[in-house]
Amino acid sequence: MPYATQLQEKVNRLTALLAPFAAPELRVFPSAEQGYRMRAEFRIWHEGEDICYAMFEAGRKASSTSLIKMTQFPAAHESINALMPVLLAKVSGCPILKNRFYQCEFLATLSGEMLVTMIYHKKLDDEWIAAAQALQDELGIFIIGRSRGQKIVLQQDYVTEKLTVHGETFQYRQLEGGFTQPNARVCEKMLQWACDQAADANGDLLELYCGNGNFTLPLSRRFKRVLATEVSKTSVAAAQWNIQANQADNIAIARLSAEEFAAAFSGCRDFQRLATQGIFLKDYDFSTIFIDPPRAGVDDETLKLVAQFDRVIYVSCNPETLVSNLMTLSQTHTIHAAALFDQFPFTHHIESGVMLLKK
Numbered sequence: 085m086p087y088a089t090q091l092q093e094k095v096n097r098l099t100a101l102l103a104p105f106a107a108p109e110l111r112v113f114p115s116a117e118q119g120y121r122m123r124a125e126f127r128i129w130h131e132g133e134d135i136c137y138a139m140f141e142a143g144r145k146a147s148s149t150s151l152i153k154m155t156q157f158p159a160a161h162e163s164i165n166a167l168m169p170v171l172l173a174k175v176s177g178c179p180i181l182k183n184r185f186y187q188c189e190f191l192a193t194l195s196g197e198m199l200v201t202m203i204y205h206k207k208l209d210d211e212w213i214a215a216a217q218a219l220q221d222e223l224g225i226f227i228i229g230r231s232r233g234q235k236i237v238l239q240q241d242y243v244t245e246k247l248t249v250h251g252e253t254f255q256y257r258q259l260e261g262g263f264t265q266p267n268a269r270v271c272e273k274m275l276q277w278a279c280d281q282a283a284d285a286n287g288d289l290l291e292l293y294c295g296n297g298n299f300t301l302p303l304s305r306r307f308k309r310v311l312a313t314e315v316s317k318t319s320v321a322a323a324q325w326n327i328q329a330n331q332a333d334n335i336a337i338a339r340l341s342a343e344e345f346a347a348a349f350s351g352c353r354d355f356q357r358l359a360t361q362g363i364f365l366k367d368y369d370f371s372t373i374f375i376d377p378p379r380a381g382v383d384d385e386t387l388k389l390v391a392q393f394d395r396v397i398y399v400s401c402n403p404e405t406l407v408s409n410l411m412t413l414s415q416t417h418t419i420h421a422a423a424l425f426d427q428f429p430f431t432h433h434i435e436s437g438v439m440l441l442k443k
């Protein structure tokens with residue numbers, strides 16, 4: 085099915101889901117049809133002395149009968165496709181790197197940095213480290229080696245991405261294994277749309293589920309101060325680095341879950357973590373809340389918190405849970421903007437956004 089047809093099916097589906105809430109016409113942000121994925125992972129298939137990248141037919145056990153040999157992966161960014169044959173040729177010519185090589189994962193960036201994780205079914209020793217170091221230096225990439233109980237970082241376990249939002253470029257540290265938006269160009273469009281929804285906002289911003297600060301950084305340019313929450317220590321550490329790298333000195337990160345913050349905001353619980361970080365909720369004048377929750381959506385107690393804000397910017401990776409949450413929020417708010425971001429072309433997945441204002 086042509087891409088335009090598939091995208092229109094998503095538009096029709098999301099439009100129908102939002103119709104009960106009198107949502108305005110969707111603003112649609114399409115993806116490139118190829119070269120859009122910044123992440124890709126492949127099995128390494130061994131046949132005698134030869135190896136190749138492999139995927140397997142969906143719903144079938146990984147075996148020679150379901151094997152799909154890969155030389156290129158059109159969905160992946162051009163830098164991944166350029167590296168794939170070069171890396172495979174180098175590994176094929178080095179028995180230390182080829183032996184028991186099981187899986188290969190690529191994390192590319194628009195900034196030009198590349199992280200490759202090589203996964204093995206053997207213990208990685210000093211010989212492997214020396215060979216992998218030579219490969220890393222020759223190809224100008226960052227390599228991580230993994231096997232059961234081992235993670236060997238030759239230089240660093242992250243890349244630094246650069247995303248441009250309304251002419252300003254932001255740096256992001258993206259960690260191996262951490263969550264990042266897979267479609268960088270559509271991610272830039274998402275960030276721009278979110279900032280547009282806050283163009284006439286004032287006061288302070290509260291953000292829940294901030295991750296590594298993907299939305300936090302550009303949104304901080306629209307508010308006096310930002311308080312963002314995230315429960316993952318790894319994500320908080322990355323967000324703190326990103327804040328410093330982008331000189332965003334009006335952002336504070338609270339290491340709390342959305343449910344914990346809702347309890348703190350309502351006064352039901354005190355968290356020493358907030359005081360230790362010098363965060364006092366009474367000092368903030370919140371006007372807007374931004375949420376980008378997991379696929380399960382927002383829990384009932386957190387929804388009560390969200391409903392208290394004059395402006396709600398909600399980015400969703402699951403339209404069904406978005407609709408479920410809107411059934412509650414529509415009692416106090418109306419939808420003033422709606423968007424579809426095609427993060428995952430040629431799949432049924434829909435990424436969407438709504439901006440709500442209090443009635």
